[in-house]
Amino acid sequence: MTLDGTNTWVLRAPGAEFATVIDPGPLDEGHLARIAALGPVQFILITHGHFDHAEGAARLSELLGGVHVLAADAAHSVGAGPLDRDEWLGGSGLEIQVVDTPGHTADSVCFLVECGDERVLFSGDTILGRGTTVVAYPDGDLGSYIRSLRTLSAYENVPLLPGHGPALSDCGAAARAYLTHREERLAQVRAAVAAGAENAEAVVDVVYPDIDPAIRFAAAASAQAQLEYLRRESQGAPEELDPL
Ligand SMILES: [Zn+2]
Numbered sequence: 667m668t669l670d671g672t673n674t675w676v677l678r679a680p681g682a683e684f685a686t687v688i689d690p691g692p693l694d695e696g697h698l699a700r701i702a703a704l705g706p707v708q709f710i711l712i713t714h715g716h717f718d719h720a721e722g723a724a725r726l727s728e729l730l731g732g733v734h735v736l737a738a739d740a741a742h743s744v745g746a747g748p749l750d751r752d753e754w755l756g757g758s759g760l761e762i763q764v765v766d767t768p769g770h771t772a773d774s775v776c777f778l779v780e781c782g783d784e785r786v787l788f789s790g791d792t793i794l795g796r797g798t799t800v801v802a803y804p805d806g807d808l809g810s811y812i813r814s815l816r817t818l819s820a821y822e823n824v825p826l827l828p829g830h831g832p833a834l835s836d837c838g839a840a841a842r843a844y845l846t847h848r849e850e851r852l853a854q855v856r857a858a859v860a861a862g863a864e865n866a867e868a869v870v871d872v873v874y875p876d877i878d879p880a881i882r883f884a885a886a887a888s889a890q891a892q893l894e895y896l897r898r899e900s901q902g903a904p905e906e907l908d909p910l
Pocket residue numbers: 714716770791
């Protein structure tokens with residue numbers, strides 16, 4: 667499920683002493699020691715709490731002498747309160763905006779980093795460098811995810827550096843491609859339900875007939891998130907009631 671490994675990003679403005687780390691990755695001493703060697707670090711940022719992004723954060727903080735870990739979920743923060751969604755963080759020549767993008771998980775955020783005239787968006791697992799993101803019920807929420815993709819579609823021509831896979835040149839274009847993919851999948855799930863599929867397993871049989879048994883659980887969790895989305899849509903649940 668970690669695809670080809672997690673990207674850890676170490677940012678340092680030209681001439682600045684302190685670096686910023688995004689997503690230290692799993693608890694892998696060798697990897698964490700290599701990041702620590704790139705210090706000093708002003709703070710460690712977490713895009714979301716999945717272990718392949720956040721598990722090594724507390725240990726890296728320790729290796730760096732107690733550098734704060736900033737995450738939207740207090741459970742993954744160290745030495746500081748949780749990040750405010752949409753807050754700005756400054757220092758060491760970088761301006762960093764927390765962009766509120768729940769959906770892949772409830773605690774997912776992106777980071778828009780500005781340095782001089784340059785802007786780059788760090789997307790965690792909200793948009794990947796290749797393939798699509800799993801929105802798995804119940805931690806993932808498809809309604810929130812679609813709203814987050816709409817938010818990211820506004821970052822026209824902003825380079826995107828994801829949690830997995832290669833960099834992309836245009837965050838806005840990537841977000842729109844993801845929205846199209848989600849709409850196509852939802853149309854397939856609606857059709858499967860109309861044809862009598864009553865639960866996630868039945869939807870998987872119709873929508874992913876040739877699925878590898880090893881990843882069937884992920885497809886079922888994704889189908890469950892889609893059914894939950896369609897159920898709320900059919901009930902006309904007002905958006906304001908969505909806790910995210
Ligand atoms: Zn994740």
